[in-house]
Amino acid sequence: MSKMIPIAPNLSRRLPKRESNRGAWTTEEDRKLAQVIEVHGPRRWKMVAAKAGLNRCGKSCRLRWLNYLRPNIKRGNISDQEEDLILRLHKLLGNRWSLIAGRLPGRTDNEIKNYWNSHLSKKIKQKEDRGGGANLLQQCGARCADCVTMGSGSGAKGEPNEMTSCGSFIQDDAMLDSSFQEPINLEWMSKFLEMDEGWLDFL
DNA sequence: AATTTGCCCAACCGCAGACTC
DNA sequence: GGAGTCTGCGGTTGGGCAAAT
Incomplete structure (x- = not known):
């Protein structure tokens, strides 16, 4: 079943449940938030929320900015190249x-998480059911328990440098640090990951 | 045409680490 | 060093839409 990208996704998602504004953001709220961020920058979210006169918590403002209003957000279809990259990075990380999103310029962690949950996890499961593609996730897991642990959804946020095996190849902070802002060339990253897979096979 | 089903994805929640006083 | 607050992250929820019946 093909789904269309919503033209105006912020029209009416969630209904307000409490005194503060909740649910879908209106274009007016977006405009106010963007204005305040333009002046004060994307930090001190509680203050930003107050300055914008929005009856929303700072957390909500931050999320809206990061996932929707931020400049250079790429929306819509994930390309095959990006999908491949997500698969490889997920195998490693x-x-x-957020780390995976940091390697995909213009994509947000929320978008990648959603894409994984709605598309890739099913793909992997289908492959596993057919018995042919179990290696997608297990290849790494079999060799590196840390990867499995980190991916188990425990909420634990281990430091990149604490990764053993798989991660040790890319321990450099600049490589994994989510604050690393430079957009990375997708082709280069794919090649890098191919190298890493080769290294994994060597173990 | 009306209803049901399946799925996407924006937004919320809780937790933990970082920061400030 | 401890308490309180802020920020960022990953997991989860549920409203809305298109397809199927």
């Missing part, structure tokens, strides 16, 4: 969506 587990469910560390």
